[in-house]
Amino acid sequence: MxxxxxxxxALSVMMVVSVILSGCGKKSDGGKTKEGKEAAGNELAGNPAAEAGNVLRYICTAPPGVFxxxxxxxxxxxxxxxxxxxxxxxxxxxxxxxxxxxxxxxxxxxxxxxxxxxxxxxxxxxxxxxxxxxxxxxxxxxxxxxxxxxxxxxxxxxxxxxxxxxxxxxxxxxxxxxxxxxxxxxxxxxxxxxxxxxxxxxxxxxxxxxxxxxxxxxxxxxxxxxxxxxxxxxxxxxxLKPVGTGPMVFNQYVIDQYVELDKNENYWDGAPKLDKVIYQCVSDDARIATMQSGAADICEVRNVDEDLVQIDEMNFVTVDSVQGNTFAFIRFRMDQELMQDIRIRQALAYAFDRAGFVESYTGGRSTLTYAPAPKDAGAYPSEDEGMYPYDPDKAAELLDEAGWKLNESDGYRYKDGKKLTLNYTGISENKNDSMKTAVMIENYKAVGIELIATFYDWATYMDTVRTDDKTHIYGYAWSMSPDNYQNAVLFQKGSLLNDGQYDNPEYDTLLEEARVELDVDKSNELYKQCFHILNEDVPVIYMNDYTTPWVINNRVKNVIVSTFLPWTYNIKNIEIVQ
The missing domain is CATH 3.90.76.10 (Dipeptide-binding Protein; Domain 1)
Structure with missing residues (x-):
């Protein structure tokens, strides 16, 4: 046998990991020695969070509550x-x-x-x-x-x-x-x-x-x-009342305000160093001010230049940037009649100045991507780089070919008396979504497409993009897995993650072959073919991968921020300097 x-x-991905480590002073049986207390005091001098206690406070968008x-x-x-x-x-x-x-x-x-x-x-x-x-x-x-x-x-x-x-x-x-x-x-x-x-x-x-x-x-x-x-x-x-075996015990969720968790004193791997973790629900716009005031310890910056300028002025935080595992894309509802015409999908890709938006929004810290996989993964189709560059003339040509003719009087395109109007569904608390959509509306108007954007809170958004009969396009981001299949399944027929209802039997067949292939090189090649099919079919417009800056108050030690692992990965060993 x-x-x-x-x-x-062996994984076909490279991993960028940063560990924030430092000592907290000498200890004795009674706690910190005088020298240790002085060292901690010096380290926390001028830190607005110095008196916040042994509680870790993370700020982010309100979770939907599927714990x-x-x-x-x-x-x-x-x-x-x-x-x-x-x-x-x-x-x-x-x-x-x-x-x-x-x-x-x-x-x-x-x-x-x-x-x-x-x-x-x-x-x-x-x-x-x-x-x-x-x-x-x-x-x-x-x-x-x-x-x-x-x-x-x-x-x-x-x-x-x-x-x-x-x-x-x-x-x-x-x-x-x-x-x-x-x-x-x-x-x-x-x-x-x-x-x-x-x-x-x-x-x-x-x-x-x-x-x-x-x-x-x-x-x-x-x-x-x-x-x-x-x-x-x-x-x-x-x-909303989860029970497990993990290092923290769920206490309560005050919806749209905070989630509170307590240390698990009976944790099999030893009790956590923290007494509590508080997940505070804070909008994108309020994150930096919250960190600045000392009311939070950790946050993820959404790649906005002005945020980093403000963070540079804080002398009590550390900024740790890693290659994020999240990539952004614009998804088409393929069950909508308009989205079933590949010429319209291609025109939408050519007409949107993606590179310009990504450059201005992230200050050059992010680049366009062309697959649901890390760029250094063996499955990434590097030969597809550069597909669908910003080319409004090519977009107009495709729309003409599809029968959508420009009306000079109002600047929009019509076919059989119907204006080419598309509905975009976005997330209200996501600054990236609102800024990106503003550029899309302008770019698409230039080639004769009317784009109407509507924004919802996260929970309503998730339901709307799946069920709304008016949504044609919506913004999306996905946290990539080290397992290529978990990324590719976003486009597999029958998958609950295939919100856009993409259906291509060739893609599904290749994906299944890639999933069961145990030879890494052969599997990568099959996944690469899958991702090339997506680029040709355009069920999505890929946007960018992320370089993710994490802002961490200097009172917090032992946080591991990583490409594929959540910030909570090392929660048992995270500690607070007091």
């Missing part, structure tokens, strides 16, 4: 999930190799397409709900595969043997999930093996196993003792 320990997986490890879609919600829940596997912050978290060890049997996980003993669930075992892992996977599940992550586990049949209600058991213990009185819909008694062991069988399956193991695990309720509606109702 071909069997090996899968401790590391569920398998249901969230917004990055803002993920920050909360990352502190409340644990993952089976995590990534090493420097190498991006897999490392143990809840799974203390694991084996991959490629010949038999199985992965066996050995769950860490002694992991306590919040609120005194007992110890986490392999059953909680099986429960989480069962929820992901249940017919009612409407979140975005079923595709990560759809190739578990029996998952598709369970999802479609043609089977009562997910035969590819095996627990090694006697079935309890209320068993899960999985296989219970009596060959050994080990409540911390679980085996997953895939058809076939892919590298994406290990990446999927970096998802969060939900404790059955809390989330195994009578109906799916009751399960969803727990979104």
């Amino acid at each position: 071909k069997k090996k320990k899968w401790v590391c997986l 569920n490890g398998i249901l969230y879609t917004a990055t803002y919600d993920q920050y909360i999930c990352d502190m409340v829940f644990n993952r089976l596997l995590n990534y090493d912050s420097e190498t991006m190799d897999f490392k143990p978290e809840l799974a203390e060890s694991w084996e991959v049997d490629e010949e038999n397409n199985t992965v066996t996980m050995h769950i860490r003993k002694g992991v306590q669930i919040h609120n005194d709900l007992g110890e986490l075992t392999a059953e909680d892992v099986a429960f989480t996977l069962q929820m992901l595969c249940c017919p009612e599940y409407d979140g975005p992550r079923y595709s990560n586990f759809a190739n578990i043997v029996g998952a598709a049949e369970y999802k479609s209600k043609t089977a009562d058991t997910i035969t590819g999930i095996t627990l090694y213990t006697k079935a309890p009185e209320d068993p899960l819909d999985v296989v219970y093996s009596d060959e050994e008694e080990d409540p911390y062991k679980i085996t997953l069988e895939f058809a076939p196993f892919t590298t994406s399956n290990l990446h999927a193991m970096t998802g969060y695990i939900l404790p059955r003792a809390y989330y195994d309720v009578d109906s799916y509606d009751e399960f969803v109702a727990l979104n």
Whole structure:
């Protein structure tokens, strides 16, 4: 039998990681020594946050409030999930190799397409709900595969043997999930093996196993003792009251104001150094002023020049910039009749001065991108760089060809008596969106297209772009994964992340081939072909990747900011100088 320990997986991406570290003075059994207190005092001299206590305050856009490890879609919600829940596997912050978290060890049997996980003993669930075992892992996977599940992550586990049949209600058991213990009185819909008694062991069988399956193991695990309720509606109702095994315990969410989390005194890896974390809901425009006043400790700058000018004047913060994992793009609703004409989509790409906007908005700290992948990834189609340059004449030519003729009297284009009007849906609290849309309106008017922009709060926006029958175009940003499939699935037919309803059988076929290909170079080449198809089809207008400046008050130590990992990654070890 071909069997090996899968401790590391070579990734085709380069990682930029910055760790902010410094000492906090000498300590004794009674706390800091006199020398330590003086050192801290000197370091915090003139710092408006010096008296804020052992509480970390992060400011950002209000989270939608889907604090569920398998249901969230917004990055803002993920920050909360990352502190409340644990993952089976995590990534090493420097190498991006897999490392143990809840799974203390694991084996991959490629010949038999199985992965066996050995769950860490002694992991306590919040609120005194007992110890986490392999059953909680099986429960989480069962929820992901249940017919009612409407979140975005079923595709990560759809190739578990029996998952598709369970999802479609043609089977009562997910035969590819095996627990090694006697079935309890209320068993899960999985296989219970009596060959050994080990409540911390679980085996997953895939058809076939892919590298994406290990990446999927970096998802969060939900404790059955809390989330195994009578109906799916009751399960969803727990979104605002999450319970996990992570380093922080959820306290409360005062909607649109703040989220409060407390340290987990019983955390399996040792209690966090922080007493609390407060996620403060602050608009983009108010972030810098909030940092300036000392009312916050950490924020992400949205690449606006004037923000960095103000930050330069603060002598009590550190600015740490990394290659962000987020890329921005403009998405077309392909189920709208106008968007089904590729000539209109191409014209929209040519008519928008993307490069000019990105240069002015980010001050040269960001560049255009041409795929949902990092530019140094093996799957990135570098040969596509430069497609659809700003060329209003080419845009006008394509619109003429599509039958949309310019009316000289009002400057707009008409076809069969109908004006070429497109509706853009954006996010009200996103400064990038409003500034970008203003340029788009001007650029598109120059070639005869009327663009009408409407902005909503985040939660309304997410619902509107999926269901509104008037939306043609909307702004979007995506946090890229080290797993190319998780980025490419944005455009796969049937994916819940395919909000734009893009449908190309050639793309889907190549994507599936890339997903199951275990040879990294071959897989990269297949993904590159997928991304080239997207550039030819134009279901999106790619904008830019981000160099993300993080502003961190100097009283805060041990924050890891990284391309692919959330700022909460090292939350257990973050500490406050007092």
